[in-house]
Amino acid sequence: MWRYFLPTRIFSGSGVLKSNQTVFKENGTKALVVTGRSSARLSGALDDAIEILKNLDVPYALFDEVEENPSFATVEKGGRIMEENDCDFVVAIGGGSPLDAAKAISALNKNREITCDDLYRGDSLVAFPIIAIPTTSGTGSEVTPYSILTDGNGIKKGFGMPSAFPIVSFLDAGYTLTMSREVTLATALDALSHSLEGEIVNNGYNPLVKMLSVESTGIIYRVLPRLIDRERDFALREKMQYAAMLAGMVIAHTGTTAVHAAGYPLSSFKGVKHGIANAVTMIKVFERIAQADPERIARAIEPFKDLGELEDFLDSFRVQEMAPILTEEEVQRWSELSSKASHNKKTPGDLDRDFYVELYRGLGKR
Ligand code: NAP
Ligand code: FE
Numbered sequence: 001m002w003r004y005f006l007p008t009r010i011f012s013g014s015g016v017l018k019s020n021q022t023v024f025k026e027n028g029t030k031a032l033v034v035t036g037r038s039s040a041r042l043s044g045a046l047d048d049a050i051e052i053l054k055n056l057d058v059p060y061a062l063f064d065e066v067e068e069n070p071s072f073a074t075v076e077k078g079g080r081i082m083e084e085n086d087c088d089f090v091v092a093i094g095g096g097s098p099l100d101a102a103k104a105i106s107a108l109n110k111n112r113e114i115t116c117d118d119l120y121r122g123d124s125l126v127a128f129p130i131i132a133i134p135t136t137s138g139t140g141s142e143v144t145p146y147s148i149l150t151d152g153n154g155i156k157k158g159f160g161m162p163s164a165f166p167i168v169s170f171l172d173a174g175y176t177l178t179m180s181r182e183v184t185l186a187t188a189l190d191a192l193s194h195s196l197e198g199e200i201v202n203n204g205y206n207p208l209v210k211m212l213s214v215e216s217t218g219i220i221y222r223v224l225p226r227l228i229d230r231e232r233d234f235a236l237r238e239k240m241q242y243a244a245m246l247a248g249m250v251i252a253h254t255g256t257t258a259v260h261a262a263g264y265p266l267s268s269f270k271g272v273k274h275g276i277a278n279a280v281t282m283i284k285v286f287e288r289i290a291q292a293d294p295e296r297i298a299r300a301i302e303p304f305k306d307l308g309e310l311e312d313f314l315d316s317f318r319v320q321e322m323a324p325i326l327t328e329e330e331v332q333r334w335s336e337l338s339s340k341a342s343h344n345k346k347t348p349g350d351l352d353r354d355f356y357v358e359l360y361r362g363l364g365k366r
Contacts, residue, residue, distance in 0.1 A: 002206040006249060007162065008132075008143050012171040012242070014234070017045075017133070021052045023168050027129040028089030031060040032082040034102040040064070040093040043135045043175040049091055061085035063105075066094065069150045069267050069274075070101040072116040078105040083112070089129045092166070095187065096139030096274070099132050100147040103164040106130050116149065119159045132166035135175045137241040138187025138275055140194055140248015142169035155337070156264035165252075171245060173238035177231070182273070184231055184240075185224075185317055190275030191244035192220045193282060196310075197257040198250035199300040200289060201346050209253050214302065216246035221303055221313070228317065258351045259285045261341035262359060265334040270324045280323040283311050284359045285347070292349035325364040334360055 011020050024031070031053060033046070040046035046064075053060045063078045082090070082105055092102030107119060107127040114125070132142040141147075145165045148158040179187070199213035220243050227236040262285060263277030272280075286307055290297040297307065304310040314320075326334070335356035338344075344351045 002208075004206070004208050004253065005162075006143060006252065007165050007167070009168045010143070010171065010245070011168070014172060014174055016170050016172050017048050017052060020170070021056060023131065024049075024052055024091070025056045025058050027131065027167055028087070029058070030085065030087045031058060031089055031091050032078070032085065032087035032105065033060050033062045033091045033093065034066060034078060034098050034105060035062070035064045036066045036094045036098045037064060039095070039135055039178065040098070043178045045093045045133050045135055045172070045175040049093060049133060053091075060091070061087055066098040066101040068097050069156060070097050071150045072152055075101050075104040075108065075116055075149060078102075079108040082106075082109045087128075089131065091131045091133070093133045093135065095134070095136035095183075096141045096148070099134065099139070099141035099166075100149065102130055102132075103127065103141075103147040104149055107161070107164065116151070119147075120157065124161045125163060127161075127163035129167040130164070132169040133175065134169070134171065134241070136179060136183060136187040137173075137176050137237070137244040138190035140191065140244055140251060142166055142171070143245055143248040144252045146251075150268050154268045156268045171241055173234055173241045176237050176241055177234065179231065181228065181231060185228060186273035186275035187244070188220060188224050188227070188240055188275065189279040189314070189317075189319070191240070191247040192217065192224075193259055193275070193278040194247035194251045194256065195220065195243075196282075196286075196301055197259055198247065198254040200257055200296060200348070201254040202250070203296055204299060206253060209250050212246045213250045213300070216243045216250065217301070218303055219243035219246075225316065255346060256343060257285065257289075258338070258341070258343045258347040261338050261343035262356065265330075265337060266324065269330070272322065272324065276319060276322045279314050279319040280363060281359060282314070283307060284362065285351070286310070288349040288351060288355060289347060296348060320364070323364040326360050331357055331360040
């Protein structure tokens with residue numbers, strides 16, 4: 001028995017916003033446009049969206065303050081702006097951070113009696129409709145029901161609910177052309193980790209998820225080494241955007257493994273980009289899984305022949321050099337945190353506190 005659910009309408013291609021403008025007036029009467037600080041403008045996506053809203057006479061308010069690893073405080077501020085302006089749908093433009101913040105803002109605002117903590121209660125809340133325009137190719141947030149926020153103690157944690165699936169996602173790879181090499185690499189490796197981790201959880205069970213993962217991993221395997229030196233290449237950008245979306249469809253059904261849990265403190269406390277945080281912990285986690293179930297890893301990482309080839313692939317981008325060396329105090333505190341993450345339940349192998357101590361102690365020392 002398996003299920004597949006994706007309530008998001010996807011429009012893809014160059015100029016796709018302008019050729020499907022009416023979508024912007026089908027889902028509400030006043031928009032809150034949610035972005036990060038600069039890239040929505042830089043990429044051209046914000047100008048395009050605002051021009052369309054103006055053409056359609058759809059009023060809007062702008063909240064352009066979402067930071068990387070968005071905090072509860074930012075989401076609450078966005079929620080207040082949405083409430084003050086009486087908006088009834090959200091246009092989210094940017095990487096995973098603005099998209100995730102927009103999902104939370106939308107849910108908070110539709111349920112005015114709740115706080116950010118309540119988003120994690122496991123209830124399926126109704127949210128205002130979200131239109132997503134990704135400018136990175138990594139998180140897959142444009143097709144997932146998840147939002148990853150950082151609480152007041154610096155702890156990154158995700159919630160998910162069906163209403164957080166965007167109602168519409170516009171994929172125009174033109175908006176991803178301005179990503180730097182660093183952001184391109186980090187986001188592509190996040191997509192790769194989604195595709196691999198998701199299939200480790202799935203283990204061939206859901207054939208659609210398996211198909212999506214095989215396609216996504218294969219594209220990243222072939223395209224990333226070329227894209228990394230040709231960042232303005234639209235055709236390669238489009239392929240990477242597609243692969244990231246497929247990987248998002250995978251984790252929408254599987255969630256992620258301990259790789260994500262292990263990486264979260266590196267992002268919130270050390271500023272390591274999310275995809276790099278995954279990449280520097282991936283091999284050690286996968287090796288532990290392989291001890292418990294070697295066949296499962298072998299099948300999930302195809303077309304990589306084995307973990308050695310996957311490690312060489314990551315090393316070709318020098319990811320280990322981007323890992324910070326941690327103090328013993330950090331090692332102990334984060335091991336405690338990560339060993340309690342719900343991701344461990346989905347990860348084969350015994351990922352206890354000692355495992356994380358060894359993992360964190362080894363970072364940056366290879
Ligand atoms: P991001 O945090 O949204 O953005 C990273 C950086 O890239 C920011 O400085 C951003 O600038 C810049 N940027 C974005 N698009 C750009 C463009 N087209 N040109 C130039 N610069 C650009 O990065 P992300 O990797 O996409 O998102 C990471 C977040 O998503 C993490 O919090 C992670 O935990 C979460 N995540 C969510 C899911 C999910 O299913 N919801 C899955 C995995 C990860 P600005 O600050 O100016 O915008
Ligand atoms: Fe991720």
